[in-house]
Amino acid sequence: MANTNREKLFTEFPPVPTEKWEEVITADLKGADYERKLVWRTGEGFNVRPYYRAENLEGIQFLGSQAGEFPYVRGTRANNHWRVHQTVTVACPKEANAEALKLLNSGVDSLGFSIASENFTAEELDQLLDGISIPAIDIVFCGAKPGHLADLFLAKVEKEGIAKEEVHAAFSIDPLVRNLSSKGDFCSPNGEKCFARIAELIRRTAEYKHVRIVTVNAQIFGNSGSTIVEELAFALSAGHDYLVRLMDEGLTIDQAARKLRFSFSVSSNYFMEIAKLRAARMLWANIVKGYNPEKNCAGKMMIHAETSRWNQTVYDPYVNMLRGTTEAMSAAIGGVYSLEVTPFDRAFEAPTEFAKRIARNVELLLKHESHFDQVVDPAGGSYYIENLTQSIAAEAWKLFIEIEEKGGYTEAYKSGMIVERVKASAAAKDKNIATRRQALLGANQYPNFTEVAPKEVTAEAVTRPTAEGNVLVPYRGAMAFEEMRLHVDRSGKSPKAFMLTCGNLAMARARAQFSCNFFACAGIRVIDNTFFKSVEEGVEAALASKAEIVVVCSSDDDYAEVAPKVKELLAGRAILVVAGAPACTPELEAQGITNFINVKSNVLETLKFYLKEMGI
Known part of the structure; x- marks a missing residue:
């Protein structure tokens, strides 16, 4: 018989109160500002402290519930077996069918079909699903006329006599977000026909417990540059x-809520994204409960997730594999119903077979080798993530109420509020990327020095799209840097920056590394050097290299003497740049030395300036 006595471990170590931790931290800071050094000021509207303790869980009301229990913060099911989803673009039904069958034999159990034709027929649907067992998988239809696709699919299911409880399907019918946010209008005036049509499909599928008619395509917000709180x-x-519009069409809250599906993007903000998904379930459950459903389970949020497209890069694209992996981990730990990992090359080409295989293998590895599907809500009880969940929920609810006070999503969108908020958040991110406060590896930080864009990368792939009117326009955060670098790659020139390292060796090397990284972001070829014993030796080597830019890399104490000497010896034959922000800057500027780069520089604008100076 098992011993029921539970011996407490480590009782010889007395608990340390928070005050003691704070005393040690304050001493270690040696007078530095605690709030500035250790508190993370997020773009989500709240601050994150450097550590959390059990006392920080006091007052969090959702603690104590289990997976499958209201408010579902820990998950809507007692397991974590998410569906591995991959989307097939359907131009030719037979070709798409062949690809779909291949995916099903490669570990995928949720198929997305993006239909290109607006005149898709029942015969084409039969071709598309030939050899596919509908009860064995999830099927999601998106693309042109999803309502028409719903009619065709339901007719096929009924014709084949498939049991209603065995059909797992969803349709990307979304006039509010997909149509209104990306096109600026409904499918009909004020959407009356749209919502009547949706209500009709919901009634038709009332006995199909696993069929979702509406998909809220929330990923458009994240991929347009919104914050996590805004997306939620x-x-x-x-x-x-x-819910409101469908109840106006005569549906009950239970009927309407059970037919909604949500699709979110998942960024590389690892813990925040885990918390977002947990907060999403909790808030949605409370929204539905406010309408007194017959059963609380009507408020279970079905979440599909896609790894972010916003932070993918064209340069050094294999880094996108790493991004997709951490993002998939966030989604899996956060407890999604299904997940699609974006292929690493999607930003610049139709994904290759290799890219698609790696994308799905990320999920298969997380399942079969890392066993993420064997643990339900491993984040539960974490002081940090529980606090993040509470903070995100509080800020998202505050914004939700603000939107409701404007008359709801539709009215708030028409007023311009949604687009204005997303554009402001995107602009803040753009500024952080330009100044490297936010890193996108391969684009604005740690670029591959020797990389030249392959022919597959077109100007269109790196040019930020624009649109007139009150619409959201997805883009990628790296585009401004990529457009600049592609321009250099396609210019037919090969500009060079030479590192003139002298003076203090340690500072010279540190600043040379910083400067190499800085100039390589524009595709400028960097010529690094270990050390020059004299300024004369360095200038001679710089001129011999025929570099258009010479970066003097030394210590602040050396610059007052070294920089003017370099300027004199260069005699205008190259652009002189000083790496750093030395105290002698005013004196150097008085001598005509005006180019400086440092950690506070706007990297994007600075590089554009130098390219213009070089005639590129």
């Missing part, structure tokens, strides 16, 4: 708008 609040608001 806007998704909740759009979902609530659907």
Whole structure:
């Protein structure tokens, strides 16, 4: 018989109060500002402390519930077996069918079909699903006329006599987000026909417990540059708008809520994304409960997730594999129903077979080798993530209420509020990327020095799209740097920056590394050097290299003497740049030395300036 006595471990170590931790931290800071050095000021509207303790869980009301229990913060099911999803673009039904069958034999158990034709027929649907066992998988239809696709699919299911409880399907019908946010209008005036049509499909599928008619495509917010809080609040608001409109069409709250599906993007903000998904379930459950459903389970949020497209890069694209992996981990730990990992090359080409295989293998590895599907909500009880969940929920709810006070999602969107908020958040991210406060590896930080864009990378792939009117336009955060670098790659020139390292060896090397990284972001070829014993030797080597830019790398104490000497010896034959922000800057500027780069520089604008100076 098992011993029921539970011996407490480490009782010889007395508990350390928070005050003692704070005393040690304050001493270690040696007078530095605690708030500035250790508190993370997020773009989400709240601050994150450097550590959390059990006392920080006090007052969090959702603690104590288990997976499958209201408010579902720990998950809507008692397991974590998410579906591995991959989307097939359907131009030719037979070719798409062949690809789909291959995916099903490669570990995929949730198929997405993006239909290109607006005149898709029943015969083409039969071709598309030939040899595919509908009860064995999840099927999601998106693309042109998803309502028409729903009619065709349901007719096929009924014709084949498939049991209704065995059909797992979803449709990307989304006039509020997909149509209104990306096109600026509904499918009909004020959407009356749209919502009547949706209500009709919901009634038709009333006995299909696993069929979802509406998909709230919230990933458009994240991929347009919104914050995590904004993506969540806007998704909740759009979902609530659907509930209200569908109940106006005569549906009950239970009927409407059970037919909604949410699709979120997942960025590389690892812990924040885990918390977002947990907060999403909790808030949605409370929204639905406010309408007194017959059963609380009507408020279970079905979440599909896609790894972010916003932070993918064209240069050094294999880094996108790493991004997709950490993002997939966030989604799996956060407890999604299904997940699609974006192929690493999607930003610049139609994904190759290799890219698609790696994308799905990320999920298969997390399942079969890392066993992420064997643990339900491993984040539960974490002081840090529980606090993040609470903070994200609080800020998202605040924004949700603000939208409701404007009349709901539709009215708030028409007023311009949604687009204005997303554009402001995107602009803040753009600034952080330009100044490297936010890193996108391979683009604005640690670029591959020798990389030249392959022919597959077109100007269109790196040019930020624009649109007139009150619409959201997805883009990638790296585009401004990539457009600049591609321009250099296609210019037919090979500009060079020479590192003139002298003076203090340690500072010279550190600044040379910083400067190499800085100039390589524009595709400028860097010529690094270990050390020059004299300024004369360094200038001679710089001129011999025929570099258009010479970066003097030394210590602040050396610059007052070294920089003017370099300027004199160069005699205008190259652009002189000083690496750092020395105290003698005013004196150097008085001598005509005006180019400086340092950690506070706007890297993007500075590089554009030097390219212009070189005639590129």
